[in-house]
Amino acid sequence: MVLNVLFAARDGLWPDYEAHLPAAFAKAGLDVNLQRDHAPEDVDYIIFAPHDGLTDFTPFTRAKAVLSLWAGVESIIVNETLTQPLTRMVNPGLTRGMVEWVTGHVLRHHLGMDRQILNQDGTWTPVVPPLAEDRKVTVLGLGALGAACATALTGLGFDVTGWSRSRKAIDGAQCLSGDAGMDDALRGAEIVVLLLPDTAATENALNTKSLALLAKGAFVVNPGRGPLIDDDALLAALDSGQVAHATLDVFRVEPLPAEHPFWAHPSVTVTPHIAAETRPKTAAIEIAANIARSERGEAMLHLVDRNTGY
Incomplete structure (x- = not known):
C-alpha cells in the first residue's frame, strides 16, 4: 500500500x-x-x-x-x-551534536580556556585547573539528551550528579529525583548543564534561590530551553560573582533581541540555538x-x- x-x-x-x-x-x-x-x-x-x-x-x-x-x-x-x-x-545525530556541544563548553569552563585565550598581553600567569574528578558537574534533565551528556561527562572523569523528575540510573553518576532532589543536585555544583523540557514545572528552575545553592563562581551552560532560567536572577548572580559565566544557546525569545542585556554582558556567551540541530x-x-x-x-x-x- x-x-x-x-x-x-x-x-x-x-x-x-x-x-x-x-x-x-x-x-x-x-x-x-x-x-x-x-x-x-x-x-x-x-x-x-x-x-x-x-x-x-x-x-x-x-x-x-x-x-x-x-x-x-x-x-x-x-x-x-x-x-x-x-x-x-x-x-543519534541530534544526540551526538548535543554531547559534543555540551562537553566542549564544560571543558572550556573547567580548563579556564577563556582566561588563556584572552590573556595575550605577555603576562605569564599559570593557573592549573583541578582534575575532572574534582569538578562537580550537575546535569538537570536525564532524558535521551541529558543522559547522553551525563554519560559522556562521567567518561571524562567528572564528578557528575544528574537530576530528573522520575528516577533514572546512569553508570558512574549520582542520580537524584523529586523536588527535594533538585536542590541537592544543585548544592555545591561548579558547572550546571540544563537539559530539562520546557513545562510549567520547570520554568525558572534556575532562579535566585537555586542559583544561591551553587558553588561561588559556578558556570551555567544552557542548551535546553530558554524559560528554564530566570534571566534577571541570572544577571544578578553574574554581577555578584555567584556565577562566573553563563553559556546560553536558548532563550525566551529567539532570535535573542539585540537590546537584551545578555549580548553586552562580559560574562555571558550567546550561541544561536545550535547545540543540537x-x-x-x-x-x-x-x-x-x-x-x-x-x-x-x-x-x-x-x-x-x-x-x-x-
Missing part, C-alpha cells in the same frame, strides 16, 4: 529532507508518496516543524500520527487542533523507522505525553 506522507516545514528544510527521506523509506520497506501539498483528507502521516503554513490539523482526518522534526514540542502541543498522536525527534540524514532514518513501526501495528517511539508536555 502506498502511504501519503506530507512534509510540512519551512521551505529551507525541504531540499535536504527530499534528498534523504526517499532512501530511508525504501530501506524501511515503505512505499511512500512524499509531497508538500497532499490533500489533507488523503494524508497518512505528517512530518512537521512549526511554520506559517500548517496551523490547523482538523482536516487531516486520516492521519495516523504527526512526527516532529524537533526534540522540543512545547510550541506544538498547545495547538488544540492537533488530536493525532505526536512524536518528538530523538536520533536536527540532521536530515539521521532524522530521515528515524522518521522512516517510526512510520514502519506504526504500519506493523507496533507502538511508535518517542510519543509525546500531553499531560507532561514531552
Whole structure:
C-alpha cells in the first residue's frame, strides 16, 4: 500500500529532507508518496516543524500520527487542533551534536580556556585547573539528551550528579529525583548543564534561590530551553560573582533581541540555538523507522505525553 506522507516545514528544510527521506523509506520497506501539498483528507502521516503554513490539523482526518522534526514540542502541543498522536525527534545525530556541544563548553569552563585565550598581553600567569574528578558537574534533565551528556561527562572523569523528575540510573553518576532532589543536585555544583523540557514545572528552575545553592563562581551552560532560567536572577548572580559565566544557546525569545542585556554582558556567551540541530540524514532514518513501526501495528517511539508536555 502506498502511504501519503506530507512534509510540512519551512521551505529551507525541504531540499535536504527530499534528498534523504526517499532512501530511508525504501530501506524501511515503505512505499511512500512524499509531497508538500497532499490533500489533507488523503494524508497518512505528517512530518512537521512549526511554520506559517500548517496551523490547523482538523482536516487531516486520516492521519495516523504527526512526527516532529524537533526534540522540543512545547510550541506544538498547545495547538488544540492537533488530536493525532505526536512524536518528538530523538536520533543519534541530534544526540551526538548535543554531547559534543555540551562537553566542549564544560571543558572550556573547567580548563579556564577563556582566561588563556584572552590573556595575550605577555603576562605569564599559570593557573592549573583541578582534575575532572574534582569538578562537580550537575546535569538537570536525564532524558535521551541529558543522559547522553551525563554519560559522556562521567567518561571524562567528572564528578557528575544528574537530576530528573522520575528516577533514572546512569553508570558512574549520582542520580537524584523529586523536588527535594533538585536542590541537592544543585548544592555545591561548579558547572550546571540544563537539559530539562520546557513545562510549567520547570520554568525558572534556575532562579535566585537555586542559583544561591551553587558553588561561588559556578558556570551555567544552557542548551535546553530558554524559560528554564530566570534571566534577571541570572544577571544578578553574574554581577555578584555567584556565577562566573553563563553559556546560553536558548532563550525566551529567539532570535535573542539585540537590546537584551545578555549580548553586552562580559560574562555571558550567546550561541544561536545550535547545540543540537536536527540532521536530515539521521532524522530521515528515524522518521522512516517510526512510520514502519506504526504500519506493523507496533507502538511508535518517542510519543509525546500531553499531560507532561514531552
